[in-house]
Amino acid sequence: MPTIPTQPYKGTRDFYPDELLKRNYIFETWRTTLITNGFNEYDASLLENAEMYIAKSGEELGAKQLYHFVDKGDRSVALRPEMTPTLARMVANKYGDLRFPLRWFSIPNCFRYEQPQKGRTREFWQLNVDIIGSPAGGADLEILTLTGKMFIDFGADKSMFKIMFNHRILLDNWLDKFSLTEHKTLIYAVLDDWHKLTIEQNRHKLSNSLSTDQIQSLVDLCTKTGESWSSYLSMAESFPELQLILNSLSQIMPEVEYEFSPTIIRGIAYYTGLVFEGFNKNPVSPRAMFGAGRYDNLLDLFGKPTTPAVGFGVGDVTWHDFLTEWNLWPNFSTIVREKVGIMALSVESLTTIFTETVPALTTTNITYDIDYNYQRSENKRYETLKKRGCTQILKV
């Protein structure tokens, strides 16, 4: 029989203890931030009925990237590619029993069939945080605050990240005021990629459809200059859904940089109000870490009433890279040492074991196996035994 390969399945990772310490550190720190801020954790099976994803037809996830198969009972089953449909299903399933607003989070593993590359694996974990059943306003402020705290709780500071935000309805109102509504789809697409291109390249993308003046309005908006931008700002300041955020965010979280920016779009569809992203200020490759926002159509798929929701999701690989780039990992050897204890051995029982006549086992063997936490210096070892209340230390 040929031997079986020992590598993990393509695009997945083995977590040896040194690596799992890091993943656990990320998950536990996320958990602590969320629980401390009043959020409750939920989870569900990795397997879901495939139709839940395929129903969202036309999207890439529904087709190419979905892991799905037919089970032995002829059910079409999928490995979840994201958590939001599961969240919607669970909320819909107990709709009448739940007390809204829900503040829920989960750290599911998800699967997507795609070509593995840096920062992209076929299996990944994703923190999902949502406030469900609370309209725009306080809940938007809360989720922005929480996102900032999440970074702070890992020891990050203003020099490493910022949180950028915008509002879809505000932007639509502005487009209306500047008579650009008919070009909304084009403009959304151009704004979404604005900072990946030069201003000239962006002008060029707009030049077929818009007049020179219209293009200039958009350039001014995105570069935060002139009449376009001041108009945008003053509209924002009188826009109810943004007032609370603009007025209080910097006072609540002075340690975080929040940037109000018209170029934050986060795709064409889906979001219905606030949109925001976490941004890694890495000088070599500054980049968005995750996108998020308000989506008030969460339960449509399940035939339940329109329910307001706001939330974000961030991947374990993204976060791992952020901590590595900014040297934010704690000293794990310290953490582990603190947690390591000893077996509940009294000096008497130790003595008994070591002095019994056990022909097949040498004293050295026994010591090693029982006293397994002490692959350290003798002194350190005795010190710990003393702390544990042993008044007499057996020397072997």
Add this chain to the structure above:
Amino acid sequence: MPTIPTQPYKGTRDFYPDELLKRNYIFETWRTTLITNGFNEYDASLLENAEMYIAKSGEELGAKQLYHFVDKGDRSVALRPEMTPTLARMVANKYGDLRFPLRWFSIPNCFRYEQPQKGRTREFWQLNVDIIGSPAGGADLEILTLTGKMFIDFGADKSMFKIMFNHRILLDNWLDKFSLTEHKTLIYAVLDDWHKLTIEQNRHKLSNSLSTDQIQSLVDLCTKTGESWSSYLSMAESFPELQLILNSLSQIMPEVEYEFSPTIIRGIAYYTGLVFEGFNKNPVSPRAMFGAGRYDNLLDLFGKPTTPAVGFGVGDVTWHDFLTEWNLWPNFSTIVREKVGIMALSVESLTTIFTETVPALTTTNITYDIDYNYQRSENKRYETLKKRGCTQILKV
């Protein structure tokens, strides 16, 4: 479009926050016990190359119960039904780099296609604990001790559980002494189910192959009477692999009941030395909770040297039921309350928010949304705010 069903996939569970609190409690308590005793956690992807399971052909898992499919790249992929093959693969993959003995644990979710019933789900989690690279003796004692501690750390006591153990080689030696070796397969099968039947039924199962005297020897052995049993005991006492355990277990862990019993077999194949099980003393349905033992053939599948290993695995549903039956759940409301904090709001920023003119949001809304941890009495709320260092409490 018809609405999509909201139930989870057959045989899997949704974990709403109240239920996930319980699962997290189990996992965290397991983790603490293991880490405190010097074990390191590992993990791997749920997806594995299917041939790893199909190679163990002839076994039920390899065929009927395995979730497997072909991926878009024509690879035969499986959802792991158990963790041990993955553990073996990971150890084999870094065989030269690892420092043995390994003390490793993991809490993977696993999938088996089977008919859902009480205590059996298609998706389950299973704590896996192994000591790899340490021969029989100290490591066997250690794993037995650890198993007992695991129960104790959940607040269980002698009235609720016991740990029963036996040794395959010892039993084989005894069979040899009593000239029963040729009937080993039959006797293993009968002993394995011994306590599920009456003595008469067990006699009947043996009556075709064994003489009356031989049957009486086995009955005596299993009921721990007469010459058979005393012979078994005295053989055990001079058997090197058991001496350390028999001599010291009760002194190390006086709070746990350990029972040395010839009827502990745990299947026909697989284990090569020590075998043991955790036993739930529930008066209505006393039963084994999990089986475990020494298996020195872990790495055979991967063409690596024979490596001694001892370990156990226990399922989340089994453990959940044990805690429920014996009323061992902690008071979660207390735990949660202790963890809940408040957002980093100074009295000044609170005041600012509440006194800003925000036409669309009433003061009540704001209070509710920001002060979201205080769905409790006013007094409790002020108390906590004071503890947090607020010298002046804003009344709204």
